[in-house]
Amino acid sequence: MQFDSIEEILDFAIGKEMEAHDMYMDIAGKVKRPGLEKTFLELAQMELGHKARLEQVKAGDLSGFAAGEVQNLKISDHLVDVKPHPNMDYQEALLFAMKAEQRAHDLYVDLARATSDPGLRELFKGLAKEELKHKLFFETEYDDVILEGN
Amino acid sequence: MSLKNTLAPFSAWMQAFSKPFTVPDEPGVRPGAPRYRGWHINDRETCIGCGTCAEICQNVAIDMVPVDEPTKGDSGLRPKVDYGRCCWCALCVDVCPSGSLAMSNEYVWVDHDGDAFRYTPGVDEKPWDGAELGWRKDEGFDIVDHERVPMGHLDPEERIHTWAEVVVGYTEEEARREAARCVECGLCVAACPAHMHIPDYIAAIRDGDDVRALNVIYDNNSMPEMCGKVCTRRCESVCSIGVNGDPLAIRWLKRYVTERFDDLKSVLDVDVERVGEGRKIAVIGGGPSGITVAYYLAIRGFEVTIHEALPQLGGATFFGIPKYRFPMPSLEKQIKLLEDAGVKIVTNHRVEGDELRRMLEENDAVFIGTGLMKPYRLGAEGEDLPGVVYALDLLRDKNIGREVEVGERVVVVGGGNVAIDAARVSRRLGAEVTIAYRRRIVDMPADDEEIEDAEAEGVEIIPQAIPLRVERTDDGRLDFVWGPAEMVPSDRGRPRPKLIEGVEHHMVVDRVIVAIGQSADHSWMPPDIAEKVADAKGWITVDHNGMTGHRGIFAGGDLVNDTADAISAIADGLRAVEGIQRFLGILPEREETEPEIPVITVR
Numbered sequence: 001m002q003f004d005s006i007e008e009i010l011d012f013a014i015g016k017e018m019e020a021h022d023m024y025m026d027i028a029g030k031v032k033r034p035g036l037e038k039t040f041l042e043l044a045q046m047e048l049g050h051k052a053r054l055e056q057v058k059a060g061d062l063s064g065f066a067a068g069e070v071q072n073l074k075i076s077d078h079l080v081d082v083k084p085h086p087n088m089d090y091q092e093a094l095l096f097a098m099k100a101e102q103r104a105h106d107l108y109v110d111l112a113r114a115t116s117d118p119g120l121r122e123l124f125k126g127l128a129k130e131e132l133k134h135k136l137f138f139e140t141e142y143d144d145v146i147l148e149g150n
Numbered sequence: 151m152s153l154k155n156t157l158a159p160f161s162a163w164m165q166a167f168s169k170p171f172t173v174p175d176e177p178g179v180r181p182g183a184p185r186y187r188g189w190h191i192n193d194r195e196t197c198i199g200c201g202t203c204a205e206i207c208q209n210v211a212i213d214m215v216p217v218d219e220p221t222k223g224d225s226g227l228r229p230k231v232d233y234g235r236c237c238w239c240a241l242c243v244d245v246c247p248s249g250s251l252a253m254s255n256e257y258v259w260v261d262h263d264g265d266a267f268r269y270t271p272g273v274d275e276k277p278w279d280g281a282e283l284g285w286r287k288d289e290g291f292d293i294v295d296h297e298r299v300p301m302g303h304l305d306p307e308e309r310i311h312t313w314a315e316v317v318v319g320y321t322e323e324e325a326r327r328e329a330a331r332c333v334e335c336g337l338c339v340a341a342c343p344a345h346m347h348i349p350d351y352i353a354a355i356r357d358g359d360d361v362r363a364l365n366v367i368y369d370n371n372s373m374p375e376m377c378g379k380v381c382t383r384r385c386e387s388v389c390s391i392g393v394n395g396d397p398l399a400i401r402w403l404k405r406y407v408t409e410r411f412d413d414l415k416s417v418l419d420v421d422v423e424r425v426g427e428g429r430k431i432a433v434i435g436g437g438p439s440g441i442t443v444a445y446y447l448a449i450r451g452f453e454v455t456i457h458e459a460l461p462q463l464g465g466a467t468f469f470g471i472p473k474y475r476f477p478m479p480s481l482e483k484q485i486k487l488l489e490d491a492g493v494k495i496v497t498n499h500r501v502e503g504d505e506l507r508r509m510l511e512e513n514d515a516v517f518i519g520t521g522l523m524k525p526y527r528l529g530a531e532g533e534d535l536p537g538v539v540y541a542l543d544l545l546r547d548k549n550i551g552r553e554v555e556v557g558e559r560v561v562v563v564g565g566g567n568v569a570i571d572a573a574r575v576s577r578r579l580g581a582e583v584t585i586a587y588r589r590r591i592v593d594m595p596a597d598d599e600e601i602e603d604a605e606a607e608g609v610e611i612i613p614q615a616i617p618l619r620v621e622r623t624d625d626g627r628l629d630f631v632w633g634p635a636e637m638v639p640s641d642r643g644r645p646r647p648k649l650i651e652g653v654e655h656h657m658v659v660d661r662v663i664v665a666i667g668q669s670a671d672h673s674w675m676p677p678d679i680a681e682k683v684a685d686a687k688g689w690i691t692v693d694h695n696g697m698t699g700h701r702g703i704f705a706g707g708d709l710v711n712d713t714a715d716a717i718s719a720i721a722d723g724l725r726a727v728e729g730i731q732r733f734l735g736i737l738p739e740r741e742e743t744e745p746e747i748p749v750i751t752v753r
């Protein structure tokens with residue numbers, strides 16, 4: 001992937017958040033389990049929040065980025081990805097979301113590695129950290145709800 | 151009158167000028183002796199408000215007064231002493247189970263206000279607070295025996311070759327001796343989710359009146375033999391005797407009484423109004439919550455039918471808990487009582503499709519207690535290989551009487567009661583067993599005694615072990631691959647495990663038993679109703695009557711409460727018993743001040 005400016009990168013990232021939003025909206029319309037539609041709608045809403053934050057960054061406000069170190073619980077790293085399906089349950093929904101955030105994180109880490117421009121590298125790292133924060137949100141929920149007895 | 155008598159007043163006067171025999175007054179007050187029994191002092195923090203001091207006081211000099219909000223194991227009350235009545239005997243100090251109460255060696259106090267001589271030590275500040283000297287309970291001395299009457303267990307070596315019950319049970323003499331340790335403070339009642347009348351039945355056991363004890367127990371628990379064997383005993387964790395000694399063996403005492411009687415109907419003296427005559431109730435799910443609803447409504451005249459998917463009632467206490475902890479005859483006895491009460495039992499019937507809608511039309515109310523029947527998946531690679539099984543399935547197959555094999559070597563993934571049960575069952579099936587748990591042993595949700603029993607039976611526990619994947623070996627066995635975890639801090643309480651990358655351990659086994667947890671499965675409900683009552687996690691929220699978001703549908707048990715144990719399911723059942731009667735206008739609406747889980751009696 002080739003980017004010529006910071007603007008371009010941020011537009012790309014904003015596009016990714018929109019893609020995630022559309023995907024969650026799509027799943028929300030398909031799942032059958034009670035309450036899960038609401039969960040996916042909330043996830044879609046969350047992606048809009050992420051998008052807004054990136055737009056803030058684009059407007060020059062870097063405080064929108066996650067500050068400090070973000071914890072990586074690595075729960076999803078060794079779990080198997082799931083394909084969304086109408087009979088998904090809460091565990092699968094969380095797995096799916098964790099994996100999606102993991103993929104987004106990995107993408108920015110790769111982009112940071114591939115660029116030689118220090119300014120761009122910092123921006124990619126910042127975006128990767130944002131995605132890690134989203135992953136942490138789902139991993140914490142997974143640890144508290146699904147793995148409560150483990 | 152003689153001359154001597156006439157002069158007597160004058161000779162008495164003469165004494166006034168002679169040297170006194172008594173010791174002359176010294177300036178100031180003499181200090182009390184080091185062990186003098188003076189004004190009371192109390193450590194407000196250590197005191198648990200059990201009221202034992204007030205109970206023992208023969209002069210009724212102590213009142214328990216509210217000081218703090220009640221918490222688990224602390225009534226929030228503190229003793230207030232009336233010195234117009236106190237005779238400074240120090241019985242209250244000698245009996246105090248927490249050791250918080252003492253007496254200073256101060257004894258002089260002048261005040262013109264008589265009311266000042268009633269105060270709450272440790273709360274109302276006094277100059278002698280924190281006094282070093284005065285009366286203390288002697289080291290090692292206690293009116294109440296601090297040691298629990300020990301319970302016999304089968305030898306671990308013998309256990310793993312049998313399905314017989316591990317716990318032997320108290321003899322009559324042992325039960326009476328253990329019951330005599332109770333000080334009847336009642337802190338346990340508040341801690342028990344069902345608010346069982348614990349001190350009352352313990353007192354009856356102590357007095358040798360087992361029939362009375364049984365009747366008190368059945369006031370608000372229709373599965374007490376099960377609780378007497380497997381209850382999580384929240385009551386014992388707050389027992390005042392447990393502050394400085396072994397808590398009362400409340401569970402074992404209940405077990406003792408309930409095991410004494412085979413024909414419950416002939417012993418139980420039920421006397422409640424049959425207010426439900428002509429009303430019909432359907433119960434879906436025959437676990438502890440459903441059984442509670444069915445029994446307490448049936449004895450009130452309701453026509454109750456329980457629908458259960460499995461061939462036997464009991465729920466997880468039938469299909470989950472192994473028989474060496476809760477044997478079949480104990481469960482059958484409790485189901486027989488249900489039949490005797492007139493409950494119609496339909497087994498092998500999974501309610502599905504539109505049935506719930508029909509039930510709502512044909513009944514005055516419906517209760518759902520379908521529990522958590524769907525195991526969570528491991529989520530790791532290799533989960534679908536043959537030989538990777540779920541603990542719930544394994545335990546159910548064993549309890550239903552199917553042939554179950556686990557091979558020679560087993561790894562169980564999980565740390566709750568279900569994991570421990572799967573491990574101990576596998577031991578009895580002849581396997582070497584290891585439990586792999588993600589967190590530390592202190593974090594294991596399983597009962598400490600269960601963990602100890604499992605270890606005594608040779609189960610190995612590897613803490614901080616994260617399952618990575620399962621692979622098939624060349625000789626058809628399974629390679630369970632796990633990585634070590636470090637614990638990282640969390641802002642939500644217990645620390646979380648995090649994989650230490652780069653290290654892999656291998657364990658070749660015949661079975662990987664997954665026991666990480668379970669969730670509710672509502673696929674049997676019409677979707678529009680499910681949408682109204684359940685959330686994404688499968689949990690059902692109920693109001694103070696136990697009613698869900700759908701009128702006329704009540705719910706309880708594991709899919710409602712967050713404690714997921716049998717006694718909480720029973721408590722939920724009791725709430726619905728009252729809630730259904732309120733819903734039908736038989737009982738008045740609940741007052742704000744009334745507890746949500748009612749304190750009920752049926753005598």
Ligand SMILES: Cc1cc2nc3c(=O)[nH]c(=O)nc-3n(C[C@H](O)[C@H](O)[C@H](O)COP(=O)(O)OP(=O)(O)OC[C@H]3O[C@@H](n4cnc5c(N)ncnc54)[C@H](O)[C@@H]3O)c2cc1C
Pocket residue numbers: 380381382434435436437438439440457458459460464465466467470471472499500501502519520521522523545567568571674706707708709714715716717719
């Ligand atoms: C292995 C294991 C060990 C445990 N050990 C302990 C312990 O030591 N101490 C303790 O206090 N608790 C223990 N528990 C937990 C305890 O058993 C549960 O908290 C309790 O049984 C929950 O009761 P419930 O009323 O929610 O229903 P459950 O016991 O969960 O039963 C639900 C019932 O509903 C039936 N059902 C489900 N769907 C339908 C349908 N559509 N139609 C008809 N019937 C349906 C099921 O077949 C089941 O019988 C253990 C649980 C397990 C699994």
Ligand code: SF4
Pocket residue numbers: 192196197198199200201202203204228229245246247248249250251
């Ligand atoms: S007996 Fe001791 S612990 Fe109990 S209320 Fe009295 S002072 Fe407090």
Ligand code: SF4
Pocket residue numbers: 331332333334335336337338339348349352388389390391398400
């Ligand atoms: S069992 Fe313990 S907590 Fe309950 S009344 Fe007796 S002494 Fe108090």
